[in-house]
Amino acid sequence: MSANPDLRTVRAWPFEEAAKLADRLAAQGKSAALLETGYGPSGLPHIGTFGEVARTTWVRRAFAAMTGLPTRLIAFSDDMDGLRKVPDNVPNKEMLAEHLGKPLTRIPDPFGTHESFGHHNNARLRAFLDAFGFEYEFASSTDYYASGRFDAALLRMLALHEEVRAVILPTLGPERRATYSPFLPIHPKTGVVMQVPMDETRPERGTIVWTDPATGERFETPVTGGACKAQWKADWALRWYALGVDYEMSGKDLIDSVRLSSRICQVLGGTPPVSFTYELFNDEFGQKISKSKGNGLTIEQWLEYGPPESLAWFMFASPGSAKRLHKGVIPRAVDDWMAGVEKLRAAPDPANPAWHIHAGAPPAEKLPPISYATLLNLAGIAGTDDPQRLWAYIRKYYPEAAPEHEPMLDRLVHNACAYWRDWIAPERRFRAATPEEAEAMRELVRLLRARAAEFAALPAGPVREAAIQDAVYDAGRRPPFAVANKDGTLGVGRAWFQALYEVLLGKSEGPRFGGTIAIMGIEEACAMIEAALARESAPA
Incomplete structure (x- = not known):
């Protein structure tokens, strides 16, 4: 794609973000951009997953149109995280309960279709993203740790163990502060992801020494090769540093985590990515959406009542402002999307949300001659x-x-x-x-x-x-x-x-x-x- 610097003046938030990303690459002398979006595979993909990947995709397209530089988008699954609780919407809950604390990719699949629970949910994520036509590279935390892709970064974090701790400790209470380490060893006998204090760090050997609080047994564990993973804020920073991530967005609830992970990335010697904070959705009464309350709108519901492009249209507008997500917004989103496509056919305006939703060109398929409201x-x-x-x-x-x-x-x-x-x-x-x-x-x-x-x-x-x-x-x-x-x-x-x-x-x-x-x-x-x-x- 050829560069078009004039797109910097387009009044649309993806181009504003793309300009920041272009400035970062220029400052670092890079000729390609790496964008990332993260996923916690203990649950199934949801409407927020769609929103984050769609919005990141729009920034990616805007950047490519503006600069002509190549891009990659990684959809990173944190599938090495330990399972903290049994989800409500799965079979064989008793079996899962026996594996609490283990990495998701080391827990049997309760659905019986994949080699692990993590692999099952990863497959669901990929099918979900593929169904919407997103272009991405899938990345598994388990694979990256086990293959050694994070080894150099882990050894650097081990050498800077106390400096990394110093970033996090002020944010913790006295009890947690006494035990915190950025490293979580995988128990060699039980397979559980252990959250324990470090007895020793041995950078020269590339290991950590810790004690099992239940048995008193001491272990020396390598931080490399998948025998250990990082705490999640440190893990996020580790990923940015090791992969050279240039752009990542996240919800308002993670503002503090972005700040801390950015500081850890800097301690490691890296430059944190350009970040963008989007607002979370409220229900029709302005209350925070909660899974336990069931006051939200699922992506399955939206797609039963409107096309996916209408959901994209709703997601596009003012991501930095709180919006109410409920059934009542669907009809207008459908009709507004169709009106946007008609305008795009008349003029290829990159400020038009339809330009971003349809990658710069209107869909070939004929639009309905009747509005959704009339139907x-x-x-x-x-x-x-x-x-x-x-x-x-x-x-x-x-x-x-x-x-x-x-x-x-x-x-x-x-x-x-x-x-x-x-x-x-x-x-x-x-x-x-x-x-x-x-x-x-x-x-x-x-x-x-x-x-x-x-x-x-x-x-x-x-x-x-x-x-x-x-x-x-x-x-x-x-x-x-x-x-x-x-x-x-x-x-x-x-x-x-x-x-x-x-x-x-x-x-x-x-x-x-x-x-x-x-x-x-x-x-x-x-x-x-x-x-x-x-x-x-x-x-x-």
């Missing part, structure tokens, strides 16, 4: 989660459309049906129209039928939908809905549209109503309004 409306009008019912509406408006010809639209139809079934249908609350609302809705029916031939003569799409929307406005230009515009003309207040949604669809808001009427058909829309007005009261 949700159609599902509500039909009162169904059956995709075939929605397709019946769509084919009336777009006769040439079919699932086999519009695969993206078909996926979106299935997403919308699932979303309507799980989140909208259970919360719908219809109400009866007030006399003023009923009068305006009857006027809307009259206008729609009077102008039906006019609408039919217009091409399907935005032109026809805008004409129908004008009829919706015209029907609402009456008390108590009419409002005066700044230019002196008569407009329509929000109350009119809220009435349409609450009386006809059982919810308080939605997209422009003209698009929904256009797709369902004039006569069917009129029949729906008349049926709603005929109700004496809202159903329970």
Whole structure:
């Protein structure tokens, strides 16, 4: 990829980060960038995993476009960590409990599909990343330690043992301070990752001496060859130093860890990578998301209700600011993503999030001609989660459309049906129209039928939908809905549209109503309004 220094001026956070990364490489005289993202394989990949890898990927692409220099992205699995507790969502928990404290790659796989629990979760991580098309190199902590790739860095940390301890000790309480060492030997008999004080450090021999607190037995363990690993803050620094990592981002909860690991990296003689701190997600009420509370949104849920690109769109915006992650953000993210792709097709603007999501070029696949919000409306009008019912509406408006010809639209139809079934249908609350609302809705029916031939003569799409929307406005230009515009003309207040949604669809808001009427058909829309007005009261 050729360099484009002008991209430094693009007002998009990945380019701002890429500029910092370019400055680092220039200062160090490097000609290639190494970016890293970490993963703790004691659990399964989740929506945060997607966010971190996606955001790092966008910085990587921005850097490559800006500088033309080669890059690598390592997805590093901390699979040599000891298992601290048995996860809730695995089989054979009793078996796992017998192996607590051992490295994840030395614990049998409770699923029975891989050589270890760590290997199983690593495979899940790789399948997860591959499913989204991420480009990365997988790295296993176990492999790196056992193969000797960290040996030189471990020996240096051993030689600087007290200097490294001096970085961490002020952050610990008195009891932990007395026992802390950056090294965790693997017990040669039990296989457990030991957190014990060092009796001696022997840099000249490349070993540490420690005592098993349960038996009193003393051991001399090499720090090399996978017989020992580093405590996690020291481990992070060790990795940066040994591999020459240039860029890594992490969540707000790790700010102190980044600071300490950076200082240890400097003690070892390295330069810490450029770091970026992203905010964590809150739920719809602004509370911190917690697995135990179950108040978050899983990636599986998002992908049931929206395409992965919509999740990427949501992740892209303002990663340094706290955002609420809940079901309600999905419809807008889907429609905003599709609008972003249309803008990208019109102009390859690198400030457009779609530029980053789609690697600088819009997808070849045809975008749906119907918004996600309109599909949700159609599902509500039909009162169904059956995709075939929605397709019946769509084919009336777009006769040439079919699932086999519009695969993206078909996926979106299935997403919308699932979303309507799980989140909208259970919360719908219809109400009866007030006399003023009923009068305006009857006027809307009259206008729609009077102008039906006019609408039919217009091409399907935005032109026809805008004409129908004008009829919706015209029907609402009456008390108590009419409002005066700044230019002196008569407009329509929000109350009119809220009435349409609450009386006809059982919810308080939605997209422009003209698009929904256009797709369902004039006569069917009129029949729906008349049926709603005929109700004496809202159903329970």
